[in-house]
Amino acid sequence: MGADQIGTVTRRDWIVVLALALALRLASAWVETVLHPDEVYQYLEGAFRATHGHSVMTWEYRDGMRADLYPWLLSWPMRLGEWIAPDSRLPILVPRIVMALLSLGLVGAAGWLGARISRAHFWTAGLVAALWTDLVGFAPHPLTEQMAALLAVPAIALLAKRDWSARVLAAIGFALGLAFLFRPHLAPAIGLAALWYLWTVRFAGFVSLLGGSLLALAVGAGSDWLGGDYPFEWMVHNFTRNLVDNVSARYGVSGPLGYGREVWDYWSVWTVPIGLLAAWGARRYPLLMIFAVANIVVHSAIGHKEYRFLIPSLSALVLLAGVATADFAAWWAARRGARIEGRAKLLIVTWLLAAATVVPVYKARDTFIVTPFTAQAIDAARGRADLCGFALVGREFDGTYGYARLRRDVPIFIRGKGDPKVDPALYNSAVVWPGFEKELSPAFVRKSCGDSGGQRMCVYERPGGCSGAASPSEINRYLREHDM
Template sequence: MVNWANARPDSCVRTAPLFGLIALALILRVAAALWPNVHHPDAIFQYMEPAWRMLGGDGVISWEYRYGMRGQLLPVLIAGPMALGEWIDPGGSFAFFLPRIVAAICSLSIVWSAWTLGARVSSIHAVLAGFVGAIWFELVHFAPHTLGEPLATAAIIPAAVLLTRDAPSRRALAASGLLLGLGFLLRFQYAPAIGVLVALTCWRDPSRLPPLIAGGSIALAAGAAADLANGATPFAWLIENVRQNLINDRAAGFGVSPPSAYLGRFWAMWSVLIVPIVAAIWRGHRHAPALFWAALANLLFHSLIAHKEYRFIFLSVAILILLAALGSGDWTRRLRERGVRFVALAAALLWLGASLVLGMTGDMAAFWRDGAGSVRLFDRLRADDRVCGVALDGVPFHRSPGLNRLRPGTPLYLIDPDDPLARSDHYMPGYNRILAWAPARLPKGYSTVACEEEGGGKLCLFARAGGCDADAARPIAVNTVLRRLDR
């Protein structure tokens, strides 16, 4: 059995294939970034819209920001590529896509991590783990989304690889601390996993802690600076987040699930292949036990939280898949030593086939489509210089891709069935475009422009000729309605 703590890269492992795997991963992830789906509205309204507001644009302000529950670091990081995208393509879509491409590039750290973990065992393990890290459908799907979970995972896993080196240098420990601190800021609920990881890698050698803490302090200082730069008290968002979600149960209002729910989610994502995947995880966990226990700690912690979403446990998903790849590397090497020809190629093809099948069926089929229809309709609106106001009629605001996808200065209105002010003819002069579910009963003078499949229904764009009186619809401006309904 390989001693994980003292494992060294196989002397026969060449790094040349790593560059090919990174190139493959980059192609897949950039393609995913250019596909305009939205895995979860948080990617837009918790991060993209605040970044757009930092650049002087209009943005939807969700209740989390009104209550001061979100840190400013991730929006600050997104604002850079968003500004560059707007400079390259003024008024176009690149401001939306460039942050996704940057997020996708960041996820390449997982491919490097998989390769490095595998190289500590053999060349077969390196290539197979790197290949799985490059092509596995969940890793590709989540990579471009500007969410805290995949970005935190892209920081924490390479940090773990650095920590589990044999006698890591102070520089490596400081880099690991920086990445772990960044991972904490991006998804503070990953703190238990980070704690387990640090405990298992440092308890025998406490001298690792000072450079680790120094690196983490740099990340925390950056987070505090981002908060201060945007007029917020550093880390007050963390306290308010805990208060609102754990004490006031705000998150529970979005749905609750039993502790066993994530097991069902694994079945929904991996189907019958969960059996060989779990067997491979158990086989491979001995190559990186600290990562294994961190993944389990993360899974257990999130299982105890009433409101559950699959993206919350993405760190565990990524780790477990990499461990499964290492486990399959054990079996592949054993068969190769017994003279079975082309077994490494067969193993890679099996992983590829599993990824393709699972990635195009079940819940994943809906994940790939979700949000793409509304993005295409908003692209039409942005390209139309006759648009002077857009109303979401019975369409939840989170089904839109945000104000950053409209022309600057274009107001967005919300006609919400729970809003007593929504149904008044007085507001109609304020907009000349409506988004509504089909079939829709529309005011006189509107005609259908286009319809797109969205969220299991058909979302349609309707238009009328003429201009707008912005003052007429001011009471149903999207942020005014959200504030009134406390959403």
Template sequence: MLSAVALLPGVIAVAQLGRIHPDEVFQALEPAWWRVHGYGVLAWEWRDGLRNWAVPGVLAGFLKLADALGITEPRAYRAVLAIPQAALHAWSLWAAYRFAERRAGPTGGGWAALFVGLYGPVLVFAGRTMAESISASLLVVAMEALDRRERETRAGLVGGLALGLAVVARYPSAIFVLAALVWLAASRRWRLLAFTCASGLAVALALGTLDWATWGTPFHSFVAYARFNVFSGRAAAQFGADAPGFYVKPFLAAVPLWLWAAVPSALSALRQRRAISLPLWCATAYAGVLLATAHKEERFLYPALVLLILAAAPSVVTFLAQEFGPRTRWSLTGLALVSSLAVGAVFPSGDLRADQIRAIVAATRGDARGLLIVNEGLWGSGGFFYLGKRIPWLTCDWPRDAAFQHALRDARFNRAVTFEDRALKELQAGGFRIIGRIGRETMLSRGE
């Protein structure tokens, strides 16, 4: 059952395409394409060295494998790239089961793992090449490892490895690392703490070596990222700043109804001065930092939400098992799972533009020599990764834009995709004819 659930996010991402945020393409897929093929669109972070090459490097390896197997259709090689992430997600769900099993028994552990795996935002995020997606899966693995009471040496090595890799995938996850180390120290679990630090240090040294090899200086990307996002205030100046209340609406939208049933248990632990669970502590510490950080985005909540679900699910499952008979328990559990799934319809709240990416893939098959994308900017496009070939392409908003006028004059541009039919009449007047529609996108061709 968990194996099938683990595959769902990857299957959804490949079948749906689209992107949660431009970073899904331009911080992972497009750099991997550039690494393999020698061309592509590199975002400013890759010019200034704010990113490390670990995740794009792994994806590039699987992209090379796809090339070696003769897989050249974008959706097909995107499916190949989903393999490592699906394996990571499966590991995280197994970790969620182990974490919950200690508190709710084997049956309760299975149900709690389903609560995590079928949580709507997990289904949306976990199959996508977002830094938050990869980091959150690794954090779940780390939470389970550091929760163990047996074989602490191995637990520390696994936990430190997962925490370190979570930071490599997404530098703000260093907040979770610091919170976890404080929790271990407060719990006086010194052996576990020591091996966690040793394993994490090994990952840090590997990151330093990678940056040295790719950027010319050890830890170049981490230092550049911290300088831009933490110490200079440039992130807020460039991308905007918001009050702490920014997160209230997305948080409330993302929390399934059943999670509130775990609040009394957490409050009781505090009153009795019992230690709260590691994932709850880490999620709370991270949320506090998010509230205090000027630049805010809805997607930043995702890792904390996953850890909250992980922390709450065992107590809710135990409560249902203890307080209700089989028929009522099954009904309430079913309703809880439905409420978890439903959250995926409202979080994240942005437009995935899945029909646009699918239309771009469809329009550029065959003898496409150039593509014009109307009603979309550069960072909302699919890059060369979803074109799958080295052809000229342009984005524009209106027929009066220079890119639109250039594409109409250049005979190489024999394909066009327009969102919500913007400039459709002007495209048809320029010799394009409609060849199909996918959702809100219209595909056009000319010269045939």
């Protein structure tokens, strides 16, 4: 590959691809959804606690299984949102926007991999990464799996170039070290990819790559120490509780082929062509395939499986498939005596149609936790000067945001199905699910209603204060007593 081939990709090309990717990701950030309860109750709540000293506390934090570094980093965009407009949704929106901006690194990595081959490869790889549903859908979500993908996948992609300076290799190592801190399960995948790279370059740059990784680990260790824990103590607790005590199994288990069904549920018939294209792309960039497959194998051996655990692998596979799309276009064009540009455009349209068919699956799966209505309901509760208690009546605790959204130091109460009735004197604002309205006192007035997962819920308020009595339904006490 000559320098002239790389130079055919212009600044304008980069601007167009990145601008399209940014527009899609900002739209995804603006349309507020939650892909998993951990997004709220482990990361946003942890970020709020880093600033305000209180939050909803789940079993992972009570058992010392989570590090403070990621929530602390996430707290800074949250603080910025509070500083700009504390009584708006900006404290939630700004972290989503920051994640969306960081996700452009995946698009940049795809474009860079393509540009190393030709301008057509740049456009196909860049556009596929810009528009594919997983990369757009996960972009604004502050999940550690997503953050690890944003660090590890571009870093491993950059290792396709064999002659980086020591400083760049140290930066790549630092990114891989941070990805490990945010998602320790990636250790085998990161390690195999790094070892393969070092083997191909006869271990040149080993010191720089290792030094950058150790610097990231030092940052993590320092964060643990400042938080009052031994360095990486949380990692030991995480391993012990999830793999030795098998606590995660209570949230569901599946066999070693479970992830195949998970991906098929999302991608459907597109799973096969994307997988074949990724395998084709691995001929050019094997490190990404090593990383993706190793991560899938590790997670397939663990009983508890969730689609989000695969997002680092899926991101790598989509980048490989994007590069191979141009290879397929070139092969197709050569057989037909046509121009590669025309074939590439047809294939990009096909990718766009495929992405559009996956969107409804995301829409169905990311609205059962926190809906726009419940987000607006908690905004309304926060706006009450006399708010003294907030309740979720008829739904488990993951039915709405916690203190990260409420941002008021008042108790939150939970009354899930099968739980005892909560004394309505404890709260003066509530989101009530169908069939539980009768548990409210006559003083409550219905203010608004909306849909959640096909069910109609309503906001009720009453004037006056709250009793302030102790209750097993207070959210943190509830979570402790239910080991949640």
